Amino acid sequence: GQNIDQPTEMTATEGAIVQINCTYQTSGFNGLFWYQQHAGEAPTFLSYNVLDGLEEKGRFSSFLSRSKGYSYLLLKELQMKDSASYLCAAVDSNYQLIWGAGTKLIIKP
Amino acid sequence: EAQVTQNPRYLITVTGKKLTVTCSQNMNHEYMSWYRQDPGLGLRQIYYSMNVEVTDKGDVPEGYKVSRKEKRNFPLILESPSPNQTSLYFCASSPPARDFSYNEQFFGPGTRLTVL
Numbered sequence: 001g002q003n004i005d006q007p008t009e010m011t012a013t014e015g016a017i018v019q020i021n022c023t024y025q026t027s028g029f030n031g032l033f034w035y036q037q038h039a040g041e042a043p044t045f046l047s048y049n050v051l052d053g054l055e056e057k058g059r060f061s062s063f064l065s066r067s068k069g070y071s072y073l074l075l076k077e078l079q080m081k082d083s084a085s086y087l088c089a090a091v092d093s094n095y096q097l098i099w100g101a102g103t104k105l106i107i108k109p
Numbered sequence: 110e111a112q113v114t115q116n117p118r119y120l121i122t123v124t125g126k127k128l129t130v131t132c133s134q135n136m137n138h139e140y141m142s143w144y145r146q147d148p149g150l151g152l153r154q155i156y157y158s159m160n161v162e163v164t165d166k167g168d169v170p171e172g173y174k175v176s177r178k179e180k181r182n183f184p185l186i187l188e189s190p191s192p193n194q195t196s197l198y199f200c201a202s203s204p205p206a207r208d209f210s211y212n213e214q215f216f217g218p219g220t221r222l223t224v225l
Contacts, residue, residue, distance in 0.1 A: 008149075033213060035213075040197075040219070040221075041218070041219070042199060042216035042217060042218055042219055043152070043199070043216050044216070045213035045214075048213065087151065087152065089152075096154075096157075097154070097214070099151045099152040099153070099154075100151055101149060101150060101151035102151050
């Protein structure tokens with residue numbers, strides 16, 4: 001079956017760096033998305049990777065290894081407003097999104 | 110402003126009373142989708158639509174209906190709601206699935222439904 005795994009919750013300190021991991025098993029693969037979701041709000045797009053490697057966007061970077069079925073989201077210089085859930089979603093061979101349950105990130109001062 | 114709108118945002122209803130949650134997008138997107146989100150379970154797809162008059166079941170379609178008579182609208186219908194349909198519902202749209210690789214989904218603000 002198709003499956004996405006990511007940690008349920010992580011805690012980090014303001015100003016620090018945190019890495020949120022995601023592993024996936026899908027029927028075919030057409031890329032991986034990361035979304036941010038603040039409590040009670042809609043998910044918003046952060047990044048998309050389809051090729052191996054690291055993509056950097058300001059304080060946020062996303063990495064993909066297709067051979068390992070693995071991705072991570074790296075958040076640098078953490079701010080209190082980064083407290084949110086981070087959702088990993090892989091695109092399968094039918095171009096359907098397979099969603100992880102999300103990682104709740106708690107930022108402490 | 111490009112957006113996906115949903116109505117109502119909050120709804121409390123009783124078991125068995127038919128309801129409709131509307132979803133509309135102004136981006137001319139072909140693909141639209143409904144999700145429900147429950148604690149610890151992440152986003153689960155209910156139904157999706159690749160284009161007008163084309164709809165397909167997602168992972169959890171039981172107890173729901175949809176229609177896609179126009180490109181911009183994709184209402185979610187609960188014919189006889191039950192308490193296990195209490196959830197946070199999101200509508201989303203995107204350009205065609207064949208272009209999914211390059212385009213993210215845009216989500217509506219969510220509808221929090223409580224069925225008593």
